[in-house]
Amino acid sequence: MNSLFNALVAKRIVATVSALLVMAIGCAAGYWQLSRASTKIALATNLLARQQMPILNANDRAWTLTEASERRMTARGHYLPDAAVWLDNRPRPFPAGASGNSAQAGFYLMMPFRLEGGDEVLWVNRGWAPRNQDNRETLPPVETPVGALNIEGIVFAHPGKVYELGSGNASPVLNRPRIEQNLNLDGEAKLHGWTQSPFILRLEESGIQDGLLREWPPLTTGVDRHYAYAFQWFALAFAGFVFWLVSGLRQYKRQGFVNED
Known part of the structure; x- marks a missing residue:
């Protein structure tokens, strides 16, 4: 031995x-x-449980992130398309069991939504759109509803982050859509000088022909x-x-x- x-x-x-x-x-x-x-798996289970809780109404009062995170929420107001932010380098989302080219690059369309009956703004992730392969600066054609409307989605702290070199555009131009890598909620509030919710609302609406894809993958993807x-x-x-x-x-x-x- x-x-x-x-x-x-x-x-x-x-x-x-x-x-x-x-x-x-x-x-x-x-x-x-x-x-x-x-x-x-734990995050997906927690998200599902929170979605079963009563639906919040963004117009009722100013909700905190802790109160609203991963909860379903409705809101009434109107979009502010001139202040939209297109988040670049977002792969196409696919729901569970779907097939396709998940490597296709595109944008998340983040658009401020002014709540009815007040001055508060809620940032909304309206969905995904493909990027123009010939010219990155050419934004996808989408339709934005005009006037007051009701929307519904799920609350998240942010729309997801990607790696970004530097601190982004130091002096963005107001009153026109722009392309960014990430959405800085605090920076947007200071830039526009408005009061806004400390979270974003990811739309869950489907079947609307506005040029955007909202087939969000489950958190258990991967x-x-x-x-x-x-x-x-x-x-x-x-x-x-x-x-x-x-x-x-x-x-x-x-x-x-x-x-x-």
């Missing part, structure tokens, strides 16, 4: 440490992927991918152990330790 230990470990310190490192990295990364999947990645990492750790063991046994046999025992 001592001879076997010497052959596998004592005389192969570098190989043993390397194998332990590979196994540690593989197991750690695998567990991390599993935790990511569990987190997504869970299967996390499980696949976890399997790959665990397989790497197992392969590292097997390689270390098999190479050690071969060396053990070559040195004739079996016959000595």
Whole structure:
């Protein structure tokens, strides 16, 4: 037994440490992927539970993010299309089970919505539209309802963020739509000098032919991918152990330790 230990470990310190490192990295990364999947499932479950709560009305009073986050909300007012912000580099959303080119680049159309009966503004994610492949500055044609209307959606802290170099446009032009990487709610409030809700409303309306797509994917999107990645990492750790063991046994046999025992 001592001879076997010497052959596998004592005389192969570098190989043993390397194998332990590979196994540690593989197991750690695998567990991390599993935790990511569990987190997504928990978030989706929490979101579904909050959506079952009574629907809030944005016109009733000024709601806080804590009160309204991930809740369904209705609002009555009118859009302010001249202050719209097109969020760039957003992939096309697909609901569960749908197929298509999810790598297609496009925009989220963020448009301020002035609530009826007051001066408060609510930012609305109206949906996704494809980007012009020839000219990024050419905005997609969409239709915006004129006058007062009722809308309904789900409250989120922000429409999602992408990596952005620098701090964006330091002096944006007012009263015209613009393209940005991310939406800064506090910055928009200061820029326009208006009072606004501390969250955004993602529209859930479907079947409206306005040039925008609102088939939002569930929060559990990607869970299967996390499980696949976890399997790959665990397989790497197992392969590292097997390689270390098999190479050690071969060396053990070559040195004739079996016959000595």
